[in-house]
Amino acid sequence: xxxxxxxxxxxxxxxxxxxxxxxxxxxxxxxxxxxxxxxxxxxxxxxxxxxxxxxxxxxxxxxxxxxxxxxxxxxxxxxxxxxxxxxxxxxxxxxxxxxxxxxxxxxxxxxxxxxxxxxxxxxxxxxxxxxxxxxxxxxxxxxxxxxxxxxxxxxxxxxxxxxxxxxxxxxxxxxxxxxxxxxxxxxxxxxx
Amino acid sequence: xxxxxxxxxxxxxxxxxxxxxxxxxxxxxxxxxxxxxxxxxxxxxxxxxxxxxxxxxxxxxxxxxxxxxxxxxxxxxxxxxxxxxxxxxxxxxxxxxxxxxxxxxxxxxxxxxxxxxxxxxxxxxxxxxxxxxxxxxxxxxxxxxxxxxxxxxxxxxxxxxxxxxxxxxxxxxxxxxxxxxxxxxxxxxxxx
DNA sequence: AATTACCTACCTATTAGTAGGATGGCATTC
DNA sequence: GAATGCCATCCTACTAATAGGTAGGTAATT
Numbered sequence: 364x365x366x367x368x369x370x371x372x373x374x375x376x377x378x379x380x381x382x383x384x385x386x387x388x389x390x391x392x393x394x395x396x397x398x399x400x401x402x403x404x405x406x407x408x409x410x411x412x413x414x415x416x417x418x419x420x421x422x423x424x425x426x427x428x429x430x431x432x433x434x435x436x437x438x439x440x441x442x443x444x445x446x447x448x449x450x451x452x453x454x455x456x457x458x459x460x461x462x463x464x465x466x467x468x469x470x471x472x473x474x475x476x477x478x479x480x481x482x483x484x485x486x487x488x489x490x491x492x493x494x495x496x497x498x499x500x501x502x503x504x505x506x507x508x509x510x511x512x513x514x515x516x517x518x519x520x521x522x523x524x525x526x527x528x529x530x531x532x533x534x535x536x537x538x539x540x541x542x543x544x545x546x547x548x549x550x551x552x553x554x555x
Numbered sequence: 556x557x558x559x560x561x562x563x564x565x566x567x568x569x570x571x572x573x574x575x576x577x578x579x580x581x582x583x584x585x586x587x588x589x590x591x592x593x594x595x596x597x598x599x600x601x602x603x604x605x606x607x608x609x610x611x612x613x614x615x616x617x618x619x620x621x622x623x624x625x626x627x628x629x630x631x632x633x634x635x636x637x638x639x640x641x642x643x644x645x646x647x648x649x650x651x652x653x654x655x656x657x658x659x660x661x662x663x664x665x666x667x668x669x670x671x672x673x674x675x676x677x678x679x680x681x682x683x684x685x686x687x688x689x690x691x692x693x694x695x696x697x698x699x700x701x702x703x704x705x706x707x708x709x710x711x712x713x714x715x716x717x718x719x720x721x722x723x724x725x726x727x728x729x730x731x732x733x734x735x736x737x738x739x740x741x742x743x744x745x746x747x
Numbered sequence: 748a749a750t751t752a753c754c755t756a757c758c759t760a761t762t763a764g765t766a767g768g769a770t771g772g773c774a775t776t777c
Numbered sequence: 778g779a780a781t782g783c784c785a786t787c788c789t790a791c792t793a794a795t796a797g798g799t800a801g802g803t804a805a806t807t
Binding site (some may be wrong): 371381382384386387440460465466467469470471472474483484487488510511515518519521522523524525526527529530532533534535539542546547550553 | 714
């Protein structure tokens, strides 16, 4: 319960970004949701760009440590991928966070302040590195059979995840997400 | 050269939507690009929602007739898919239209006026139907071997395309698009 | 005494949108 | 064929609301 105001601001801002992107929310929206005056938000985050930068920093950091923790907790690469995809599936199904913050911002890339854009790029690279390493470990253990280099297979899987989010959102059907993603995972695990 | 003002407005608005989405542009931006006063844009399109609605109508209609023309011109289903993917690949490579208007708006779905959202949904459905029918024709001719029902394979391909657009934009590397999409197409065409 | 967190009150620029006037082409009427 | 009225296009000039951001003050901690 004892969560600081700046955390509350970041939480609200994050969900607003997920809903409508960088240009889809204002300090007034945050003000309403948090129950604090606009000027007070500026006290914590002088500019909108800085706010989103911190928000992204937190998001990317959380993703990194989340995936790292997953790696320590679950050793089977196949189960690791399942957990990653399952995470998003449940977020989308219960509508708690029906879109990746970075995927959202990626679509607005051309209009983002450079510092924000850099964070988005970093997330995409981090994610690709993680998926790639999981795929490589899985191949080594004979769990996956890839039809392309692991680097490329990683990009394909990531694109499928983001594309599936888009389709699910566009059609207003959360279950579309797993209909797209599950076969992609199954394909990797199919024994040759 | 003799293109009407309202066409110019729609052209400019379309490229602005591609760049930054619904909330990423204003009548002032259009005004600057077209060389006409803001009020004159309101003469052609009373509200922003109506403007984007007409824009989307045009876009979706163009897509439908484009795909239909493709079907009449190219009979081989494999070549049809290649042409569809190649279209986007060249758009992204030469940066002429580095994103699908509907994919862009799909990410903002939650904040869109309902009429606009309906058009976006329609495009996703149309596209799925087209891809599905091409896949079915290809299977019948022994060109494709699907590992999931054609409906699902269509959704997968569409998600890959949109996800690939996102990744290419996020990373600032246009060639990422075909690195993701080509193997997906190859996979469908792989003989059993 | 200084700092943190919040406030009221304000600022300027921009947003979508409106009111009403000027221009100019086109069809109807005389 | 000239005068008529009409209507589409575009304009200047405005509006109210909202955008991101600032100035300066208060009250409680440190």
